[in-house]
Amino acid sequence: MLNWIEERTGGISALKNFLTEDVPGGASYWYVFGSATLIALVIQIVTGIFLTFYYAPSSATAWESTKFIYDHVSGGAFLLSMHFWGASAMIALMTMHLLQVMIWGAYKKPREIMWVIGVILFLLTLVLGLTGYLLPWDLNAYSASAVSIKIAGDIPIVGPAQANFLQDGLQMGTLTINRFFGIHVWLIPIMLLGLVGLHLAVFRHNGAAGPPADETPRKFGRFFPDQIFMDTVASLVTFLVIVSLAVWMPAPLLAKADPTNSAFVPSPAWYFFPLFGLLNLLPGNMFSVGSFAVSGELIGTAIVPAVFVAILMFLPWIDRNRKRALNQRPYFIGLTLLSVVAVFGLGWYGASSVQAHIAASGGAGQTPVRGYGAAPAGAQEAAAAGGGTASNPVALGQAVYSQNCTSCHSANGSGVPNLAPPLDGNPFVTGDAAKVIAVLDNGLHGQAVMGKSYSTQMPAWKGQLTPSQVANVISYIRGSWSNHAGAVTEAQVKAAK
Amino acid sequence: MSDTAHVHDEPETPAEISRRTFMTQVTVIAGTIVGLGVAIPVLGGLVPSKDILDAGKPKWYPLNADEFEQFEKAAADPMKITFPKTTVDGYLMSESNDYVWGVKMTPDQEAQFKADRPDLFQVPHGDVKYEVPVTYENIGIALFSPICPHLGCRFNWNKDEQQFLCPCHGSTYTKFGKHMAGPANRGLDPLPFQDKSGIAQVTWINFEQTTADRLIVSYT
Numbered sequence: 001m002l003n004w005i006e007e008r009t010g011g012i013s014a015l016k017n018f019l020t021e022d023v024p025g026g027a028s029y030w031y032v033f034g035s036a037t038l039i040a041l042v043i044q045i046v047t048g049i050f051l052t053f054y055y056a057p058s059s060a061t062a063w064e065s066t067k068f069i070y071d072h073v074s075g076g077a078f079l080l081s082m083h084f085w086g087a088s089a090m091i092a093l094m095t096m097h098l099l100q101v102m103i104w105g106a107y108k109k110p111r112e113i114m115w116v117i118g119v120i121l122f123l124l125t126l127v128l129g130l131t132g133y134l135l136p137w138d139l140n141a142y143s144a145s146a147v148s149i150k151i152a153g154d155i156p157i158v159g160p161a162q163a164n165f166l167q168d169g170l171q172m173g174t175l176t177i178n179r180f181f182g183i184h185v186w187l188i189p190i191m192l193l194g195l196v197g198l199h200l201a202v203f204r205h206n207g208a209a210g211p212p213a214d215e216t217p218r219k220f221g222r223f224f225p226d227q228i229f230m231d232t233v234a235s236l237v238t239f240l241v242i243v244s245l246a247v248w249m250p251a252p253l254l255a256k257a258d259p260t261n262s263a264f265v266p267s268p269a270w271y272f273f274p275l276f277g278l279l280n281l282l283p284g285n286m287f288s289v290g291s292f293a294v295s296g297e298l299i300g301t302a303i304v305p306a307v308f309v310a311i312l313m314f315l316p317w318i319d320r321n322r323k324r325a326l327n328q329r330p331y332f333i334g335l336t337l338l339s340v341v342a343v344f345g346l347g348w349y350g351a352s353s354v355q356a357h358i359a360a361s362g363g364a365g366q367t368p369v370r371g372y373g374a375a376p377a378g379a380q381e382a383a384a385a386g387g388g389t390a391s392n393p394v395a396l397g398q399a400v401y402s403q404n405c406t407s408c409h410s411a412n413g414s415g416v417p418n419l420a421p422p423l424d425g426n427p428f429v430t431g432d433a434a435k436v437i438a439v440l441d442n443g444l445h446g447q448a449v450m451g452k453s454y455s456t457q458m459p460a461w462k463g464q465l466t467p468s469q470v471a472n473v474i475s476y477i478r479g480s481w482s483n484h485a486g487a488v489t490e491a492q493v494k495a496a497k
Numbered sequence: 498m499s500d501t502a503h504v505h506d507e508p509e510t511p512a513e514i515s516r517r518t519f520m521t522q523v524t525v526i527a528g529t530i531v532g533l534g535v536a537i538p539v540l541g542g543l544v545p546s547k548d549i550l551d552a553g554k555p556k557w558y559p560l561n562a563d564e565f566e567q568f569e570k571a572a573a574d575p576m577k578i579t580f581p582k583t584t585v586d587g588y589l590m591s592e593s594n595d596y597v598w599g600v601k602m603t604p605d606q607e608a609q610f611k612a613d614r615p616d617l618f619q620v621p622h623g624d625v626k627y628e629v630p631v632t633y634e635n636i637g638i639a640l641f642s643p644i645c646p647h648l649g650c651r652f653n654w655n656k657d658e659q660q661f662l663c664p665c666h667g668s669t670y671t672k673f674g675k676h677m678a679g680p681a682n683r684g685l686d687p688l689p690f691q692d693k694s695g696i697a698q699v700t701w702i703n704f705e706q707t708t709a710d711r712l713i714v715s716y717t
Contacts, residue, residue, distance in 0.1 A: 059586050168545045170715050171703075174587035175549065262648040263665040408664070445655045445662070457662045459653045 019224035024210030026221035030104075031208070032234035033097035039235040040090035041196070043242060044128075047083040048185070055135070057181035059174035062137035063256040070253065070370040077250050081371070084251035085242045087129050091271045093238065094122055102315070102336050105324035106209035112316040114202040117195050119313045124192050129269055131184035137177060139365045142257030143266035145180070146172055151301045156292075171259065212324045252368035264365040267354045274343045277350025278304060362419060367402065367411050375402075397476025400469045405477075408456055413481045419456045421449035423477045430478055430485035437488065437496045440470050467493040549587070553716040557691065557698040558582060560597075565697045568599045575600045575654045575661070575672060577643070582701055585717040597688055597699055598641040598654070598661075600672055607637060613675040616684055616711070640688045640699055641674050647681035649706050661685065682709040 006012040023031075054073055056065040069076035098118065101107055107115035134145040149172065153163025168175040210217055221227065258264075268276050282296030311318060319332055326333060358366060368374040402411065409415050413424035423429050428449065429436060443460035446453075461470060468490040475487035507513045558580040568576045575598050582595040602610055611618055645652045650665035660677060661670040668679030676684045689700040705712035 058589065060589055060591075164545050164550075165543060169549050169587065170552070174589050175545075178587075260644070260649060260651055262650050443653070443656075445657055455667060456664050457653055457655050459664070 018204070019228075021207065021223040023208055023221040023223050023227050025213075025217035026219050027223075027226035027230055028211075028221075029230050029234070030100055031227060032231050033093050033100055035231040036234045036238045037090060037093040037097055038196070039238055040086055040093055040242070041192070043082060043086045043239070044090060045189070047079050047086060048189075050079050051083060052185060057135065057177045059137065059177060059257075062135060062177050063253075066136045066138075066253060067370060077371070078246055081246035081250040082242055085245040085249075087132065088270065089238055089242050091125060091129060094125060098122060099336070099340065103326070103333065104209060104212045105329065105332075106212075107316050108319075108322065108324060109316070111202075111206050111209060114199060114206065115316055116313060117199045117202065119309070121192065121195050121199060123309065124188050124195070126271070128184060128188050128192070129271060131180045131188070133269060134177065134180045135184065136253055137257045138254040139257060139261065139264045140254050140266050142172065142259070143264050144268055145176075147266060147268075149176075151297070154297060155302045156298070209324075212326055214323055214325045214328065248372075250371040252371035252373055254368050255365055261365060263361055265354070265357045265361045267358065268350075270347070270351070273348075273350035273354070274346040275301070275305065275350070276354065277346035277348070280350060280353045281346070362408055362410055362415075364406070364408070367406060396469075397472035397474070398480075400465065400473040401476050404461070404465070405473065413477065413483075415454075418452075419454055420458075421452070421454050424481035424483060426450065426483075430483050433474070433478075433486075433488050433492060434496060436474055436478070437470065437493050440465075440474065441493075441496060551715075552713060553585065555689070555700045555702070555716050556583070557693065557700055560599075560697040560699055562696070565599075568601060572599065572601045574656055574659075575641075578640075578699075580699055583717065595701070596643055597701075598643055598685075600639045600641065600674075602637050602639065602673075604637075606673075610639065610673040613671055613673040614684060617687060636690070638690060639673065640690045642686040642688050642702065642704065644686070644704070644706075645681065646683050646686055646704065646706060646711075647679070682707060683711060686711060 002012050051069065054065055054069050054076065056062065066080070069080050101115065101118070130145075130148055133148075134141050149163050149166050152166055153159045155162065166176070166179065168179050279297060279300035282300045286294050286296055286299060288294065319329075321329055321332065323329060408420035409423050413422060415422035426449065439458060441460060441462040443458045445457040465473070471488045471490045471493045474493075477483065478485035479487065561579045564576070564578045568578055577596040578599045579594050579596045581592060584591050584593065643651050645663040645665065645668055647663065647666055647668050650663050652661045652663040652668070652670070654660075655662045658669075659672060661672075661674070663669070663679065663681070666680050668681035669677040670681075670685050671677060674685030674687070676682075686702070686704045688702060691698050700716070702716055703714040705714050
């Protein structure tokens, strides 16, 4: 039987060759990052295909179908969250793989082509992260992608064409979603798979590089089962980490994208924090070359990343030192570690500046409707149902509050210093109901609250909210957090008109 | 090539070499034709078409008759006036209510309006390049887009301070849309108004945000 297959395919001997391959210097846990990245990729492909069975790319359905996956698909929230965390895992493992190859000097002759393919794979994975970020079409997806498109559009000469290609229209909309979907689901994955195949084929041709030493190691380990065992352990750990994150910190989905909401502060995926930090660190206008002004944005978003990628890509030709032993390459190792520290530092700075921006905005729109940090789905549905069995005014009021009020007064009623007053522990809120109704109906501005002044105008909600919604939201704020005042009825609100 | 196991029968005559050259060239040319034949239309199709980048045609929408009547009669303060708007997003078209801010003016206030808004009355800034006739003079009415020209938030009227205030980044404007404070780079954007046989109508326009000049992006 095996002979029959072997004669017709040559597959058995190929498999034997593959499994009995020597691992120079013996099997090692240092070598597991490549195969663990591959496992993360397989998880992304499987969960990604699953998601396309439900996800519908258009501005009328993208967010709705994503929410449907959370609410009505068996295991949908879990698989979606695996895809969410799998992306992070893939990028983290790929970075480890890249660093290991750099420190081991494994990119040197004859593995230059393999290295270049690897760098391209890394960039394609970042593009996957960027394009996938838009697809849920929630507030963060929309606003963060608007920033990405703007950055792409601000690059000199090619910028406008790039932005046009990405956005496909005068504004971000349904065609942008279709475009990102096509890039994320077809274009990049097919390129990625082809290049992964090539990466592995070239690896088979060259064999493993072995430890960073300049003499050929005398000891040889076996690929099967020694290295396969270690790879399997690493893959299992990767899988368990992704599953744990998916279970305990399901992917957050914010409210649906709203082009008119520019108070929302988007945050990029964590792997773009270093770039964000760099952009934030550089001043607006740096210097001019002739009549051409070089801005911090141009340096941070185009020049520095392009130089960084170029150095990475052509590393085997830049670092012409043939030695691989660590003590023979002090400058290279030093520079590599310095770059790692710099990237981490910028990332930390980027993360904290995003946090600061969000805090300054009062956290407008940051509370997810699904996933980690969202209120239990049952309570939300009951609150949003607006009548029927769910007629509890406080629950209904909470829904009104989270849709209309949290952007200024925040979800816990604490307000935002100098912008909007707190409602929690505010005697006005728990005082005369008629006065509270009047403020909701007619708005308020310029009046000191508890001895402090606030600059944001309280809008007039009359006409925008129904009397019952006004009554419910007042009942909610009067009876929530540390407030314990009585509810307000619809009749009271109508009487105030 | 010397250690290859294959033995070619064909003699290395000039005729044979030219035959092989011909076949090689045909293969390359055919491959190029097929490759370009697929690549050109595909890449061409990914360039946003003129239709997609078209700003659309200006369209007159009827303002809500009751609200407009109330506005003409009584409005001392700016007032929201609703109208049914058609929004086109790629292949999706939807109908929804939107509103404009109506500002009613006495002749005195009209003089103030003129003084406040040189950007609307002085050439070249007065020329907004609307494709529809738009007059601001002597009609006692101004309609403003509800979109803040800074970053596109919707602003509100603050009755106590008698000014428009954008909640997002704090830009403020006078009753006549003159930019007072905050990060915006221009005053409020006026929208064309007409009275078509007794029916008040408005044209909706999306303007470029943040720019000091008023640039039309689209009419949908």
